[in-house]
Amino acid sequence: MIPPDTQYTRVGDSFVGYQVLGDGPIDLVHVTGMTGNIDTQWDLPPFARFLERLASFSRLIMFDRRGSGISDSIALDALPTWETWIEDLTAVLDATGSERAAFLTEQDGGLWGLLFAATHPERTSALLLFNPWVRSLASEDNPGGFTREAIEARMTTWGEIWGTKAASAMGMPSYADDPEAIRALAKFYRSSLAPGAAFAQMRHLADVDARDVLPSVRVPSLVMHRKDWNLIPAPVIRSVAEGIPGAQLVEVPGNDGAPWGSGWERIVDEIEGFLSDVRHGEEPNRILATILFTDIVGSTERAVDVGDKRWKELLSEHDRVARAQIERFRGRFVSTTGDGVVATFDGPGRAIRCAHSIGRALRPAGIQIRAGLHTGEIELREGDDIGGIAVHIAARVMAEAGPGEVVCSRTVKDLVAGSEFTFTDRGVCALKGVPDQWQLHLVNAS
Amino acid sequence: MIQPETKYTKVDDSWIAYQVVGDGPIDVCFVGGFTSNIETIWDWPSFARIFERIASWSRLILFDPRGSGVSDPLPYDREPTWENLTQDLRSVLDAAGSRRAAILGQVDGALAAILFAATYPDRSSALVLWNGYARSTTAPDYPIGWAPEMQDSLFDVYDKIWGRIDMVSLVDPSRAEDAGYVRAMARYMRTSSSPGRALATMRYYQFVDARSTLPSVRVPTLVLASHNLFIGIEAGKYIAAHIPGARFVEVASKDLTLAAMPIEIVDEIEEFVTGSRRTVAADRVLATVLFTDIVGSTEKAANLGDRRWKELLASHDRTLRDEVQRQNGRLVNTIGDGMLATFDGPGRAIRCAHALGRALETLDIRIRAGLHTGEIELREGDDIGGIAVHIASRVMHEAGPGEVICSRTVKDLVAGSEFAFDDRGVCTLKGVPDQWQLYAVRQA
Numbered sequence: 048m049i050p051p052d053t054q055y056t057r058v059g060d061s062f063v064g065y066q067v068l069g070d071g072p073i074d075l076v077h078v079t080g081m082t083g084n085i086d087t088q089w090d091l092p093p094f095a096r097f098l099e100r101l102a103s104f105s106r107l108i109m110f111d112r113r114g115s116g117i118s119d120s121i122a123l124d125a126l127p128t129w130e131t132w133i134e135d136l137t138a139v140l141d142a143t144g145s146e147r148a149a150f151l152t153e154q155d156g157g158l159w160g161l162l163f164a165a166t167h168p169e170r171t172s173a174l175l176l177f178n179p180w181v182r183s184l185a186s187e188d189n190p191g192g193f194t195r196e197a198i199e200a201r202m203t204t205w206g207e208i209w210g211t212k213a214a215s216a217m218g219m220p221s222y223a224d225d226p227e228a229i230r231a232l233a234k235f236y237r238s239s240l241a242p243g244a245a246f247a248q249m250r251h252l253a254d255v256d257a258r259d260v261l262p263s264v265r266v267p268s269l270v271m272h273r274k275d276w277n278l279i280p281a282p283v284i285r286s287v288a289e290g291i292p293g294a295q296l297v298e299v300p301g302n303d304g305a306p307w308g309s310g311w312e313r314i315v316d317e318i319e320g321f322l323s324d325v326r327h328g329e330e331p332n333r334i335l336a337t338i339l340f341t342d343i344v345g346s347t348e349r350a351v352d353v354g355d356k357r358w359k360e361l362l363s364e365h366d367r368v369a370r371a372q373i374e375r376f377r378g379r380f381v382s383t384t385g386d387g388v389v390a391t392f393d394g395p396g397r398a399i400r401c402a403h404s405i406g407r408a409l410r411p412a413g414i415q416i417r418a419g420l421h422t423g424e425i426e427l428r429e430g431d432d433i434g435g436i437a438v439h440i441a442a443r444v445m446a447e448a449g450p451g452e453v454v455c456s457r458t459v460k461d462l463v464a465g466s467e468f469t470f471t472d473r474g475v476c477a478l479k480g481v482p483d484q485w486q487l488h489l490v491n492a493s
Numbered sequence: 494m495i496q497p498e499t500k501y502t503k504v505d506d507s508w509i510a511y512q513v514v515g516d517g518p519i520d521v522c523f524v525g526g527f528t529s530n531i532e533t534i535w536d537w538p539s540f541a542r543i544f545e546r547i548a549s550w551s552r553l554i555l556f557d558p559r560g561s562g563v564s565d566p567l568p569y570d571r572e573p574t575w576e577n578l579t580q581d582l583r584s585v586l587d588a589a590g591s592r593r594a595a596i597l598g599q600v601d602g603a604l605a606a607i608l609f610a611a612t613y614p615d616r617s618s619a620l621v622l623w624n625g626y627a628r629s630t631t632a633p634d635y636p637i638g639w640a641p642e643m644q645d646s647l648f649d650v651y652d653k654i655w656g657r658i659d660m661v662s663l664v665d666p667s668r669a670e671d672a673g674y675v676r677a678m679a680r681y682m683r684t685s686s687s688p689g690r691a692l693a694t695m696r697y698y699q700f701v702d703a704r705s706t707l708p709s710v711r712v713p714t715l716v717l718a719s720h721n722l723f724i725g726i727e728a729g730k731y732i733a734a735h736i737p738g739a740r741f742v743e744v745a746s747k748d749l750t751l752a753a754m755p756i757e758i759v760d761e762i763e764e765f766v767t768g769s770r771r772t773v774a775a776d777r778v779l780a781t782v783l784f785t786d787i788v789g790s791t792e793k794a795a796n797l798g799d800r801r802w803k804e805l806l807a808s809h810d811r812t813l814r815d816e817v818q819r820q821n822g823r824l825v826n827t828i829g830d831g832m833l834a835t836f837d838g839p840g841r842a843i844r845c846a847h848a849l850g851r852a853l854e855t856l857d858i859r860i861r862a863g864l865h866t867g868e869i870e871l872r873e874g875d876d877i878g879g880i881a882v883h884i885a886s887r888v889m890h891e892a893g894p895g896e897v898i899c900s901r902t903v904k905d906l907v908a909g910s911e912f913a914f915d916d917r918g919v920c921t922l923k924g925v926p927d928q929w930q931l932y933a934v935r936q937a
Contacts (some may be wrong), residue, residue, distance in 0.1 A: 064683065119690060123566065230664060237532055242501055242508040243566075
């Protein structure tokens with residue numbers, strides 16, 4: 048078969064490559080993990096047949112995220128947050144004119160599938176997670192995970208043997224005994240990622256934790272798993288299905304990491320069946336967002352000091368600056384709170400950068416602020432208003448911030464793990480009027 | 494069909510992918526430049542047949558330079574300079590166990606091939622250049638190539654067509670109607686360099702000027718050039734006219750790539766490479782020469798007294814050794830209160846001069862430094878000689894306290910990279926013929 052034409056779309060200054068195949072009634076986006084190359088994927092016969100079958104009942108959209116395959120590369124010493132990669136996804140949806148699509152994710156691609164579905168339910172008709180990767184590190188609340196030593200040891204091994212047949216057989220064990228298949232697979236992996244790039248991305252993944260996002264996914268979801276795949280423990284994958292409200296779990300035999308491994312026909316059948324059952328749901332009114340609260344430090348004293356007229360001028364300067372920064376970081380301005388603002392962001396990294404940036408921009412005016420951040424589900428209400436417990440939590444988190452500080456909940460920290468941000472532990476707090484104990488973190492100024 | 498095994502070797506912190514194909518008596522190393530992917534080139538039948546033919550009489554070594562194909566990426570603010578590419582080439586030859594190879598450079602890869610052959614004549618049995626160029630933009634003394642504004646409009650076009658089938662008809666017009674060829678080549682381009690990387694690299698090569706290194710190439714050289722749109726035949730003629738004894742072959746085709754050529758072109762290369770197996774005496778090589786000198790050393794020595802001065806000089810010498818080693822240079826000798834060192838790349842020499850200045854400041858020592866790239870003679874022991882050494886020494890004398898001064902040759906060779914220069918005008922250098930354009934290298 049002749050593969051579909053490859054095209055590029057731009058994300059800022061970068062290029063992202065994509066392909067479209069088929070003209071079925073539903074848009075289906077294939078979100079690979081870090082190993083992907085839309086040009087060379089067609090060289091693997093089972094992969095090509097798998098994609099053709101998907102395209103027989105959908106309009107199949109394929110792309111390489113930045114840093115993989117044929118798309119522009121990323122700096123290995125400063126890996127981006129998920130938001131950057133979600134920008135790639137959004138740009139490809141826009142370039143292909145897709146308003147609403149189902150997402151078929153593989154392995155670490157599941158991280159963005161989850162985040163995108165929770166943040167943009169209106170653009171997500173269904174979420175199909177194959178061997179999803181949400182948390183690999185073991186902890187008290189993730190006893191099925193691996194220890195950091197085990198992850199490091201595995202990464203070291205992979206770094207040394209990346210691109211060899213042996214390493215490829217670890218990802219897709221069913222290929223191991225067929226010399227021609229394993230040779231082609233190793234070549235595909237090499238064309239996806241260079242060893243240094245693979246190593247950097249695997250290290251990055253070890254710290255990511257997306258479990259807090261699971262309850263906010265409100266789109267029809269199917270979690271698929273090959274029972275004997277050993278890179279993510281089975282209990283961790285089952286907990287993904289349990290964590291997403293109403294998600295279905297399908298376990299199939301085998302131990303390959305990618306859906307196009309052995310027995311892929313059954314997986315395609317499951318996908319086709321699931322998608323044909325998906326009905327267009329109601330317009331969603333609950334979405335995942337990162338909420339930013341800010342507040343001017345010592346506002347009463349300041350107001351008394353400078354007098355009414357000057358204070359009013361300072362406040363309007365504050366509002367102007369805050370709105371401009373929120374817009375710059377593509378947030379949504381919700382309201383002012385007298386001497387602060389509320390805004391929501393679809394990515395936690397941009398919310399953090401915005402908080403720091405508002406603080407810096409107000410300094411020349413002699414205004415100091417405190418800021419609080421939390422990521423959670425919000426309700427979209429009449430007008431531009433928002434509601435929900437997450438909004439209260441963000442307001443309480445802000446109250447814990449000292450002058451000039453940006454404090455966030457653990458959820459925010461987990462979502463930007465591995466990126467440019469560093470944090471100082473602020474211990475566990477009770478937040479007024481909010482149940483449970485909350486682990487808070489100070490975001491260090493960059 | 495040949496399905497070579499890909500291996501990796503590490504240069505600096507990056508993994509470089511390479512392959513070795515065939516087991517002929519001669520090593521041939523192919524330098525593809527930024528359009529390089531050693532995995533997918535085998536999926537392009539027109540190119541694969543060229544490699545298969547070369548590998549039938551040689552041991553063919555292929556690699557992807559940093560930033561291209563299946564080797565590690567580079568951040569966009571760090572260009573894959575031809576100096577780096579030369580380094581990658583040398584590391585791959587080491588990894589492949591090749592003592593001496595014929596270097597086959599295509600298009601931008603030819604720049605690194607030229608620098609390598611001039612710097613390591615003992616490791617280059619022959620130099621073969623396919624549609625190479627020494628400079629891509631016009632200059633008052635170089636009417637060949639693209640006017641800078643033409644080149645900019647070309648980049649705007651690449652931006653839209655890189656890796657897409659429209660580009661193939663510009664690159665290899667005779668194959669524009671061959672759907673299989675067009676698809677294979679577009680795919681090869683896409684998997685070699687993403688559009689952002691390709692554009693950044695082309696912008697970098699816009700500034701490079703390797704003309705001054707051509708006379709230093711002493712290995713048997715074959716220059717092949719076609720009447721293509723991108724490089725033009727004149728660029729090849731220029732190279733052949735300036736490399737001593739180079740042979741020029743004009744190829745009657747409007748296509749740019751080797752893939753579009755009849756297979757007989759490989760026979761031409763084979764005849765040349767196998768016919769030039771005499772060993773070249775490696776007593777003259779291209780190098781960048783660095784001289785440094787302590788500013789006001791006499792006064793300093795008088796002020797400090799003999800013992801203290803001797804201690805300071807010992808620390809000074811230690812610092813010299815460390816910094817030269819860090820940039821893979823060779824310390825030829827320390828001369829009283831200065832030194833003479835050589836480097837295989839001009840960028841490394843500049844970085845060394847700056848690092849030395851900074852490191853010695855902590856000892857309260859200020860130095861002046863001078864740099865020139867040219868041919869040096871390797872003499873008995875570790876000594877070196879030649880006019881280039883004298884020039885570097887004279888260039889240093891033009892440097893003020895704390896300054897790093899270089900000749901135009903050095904500046905041209907690192908053009909487009911991280912360094913910035915201040916024009917210091919034209920000088921006569923004592924005992925050296927001609928007028929010399931000098932530059933101060935700004936501190937990074």
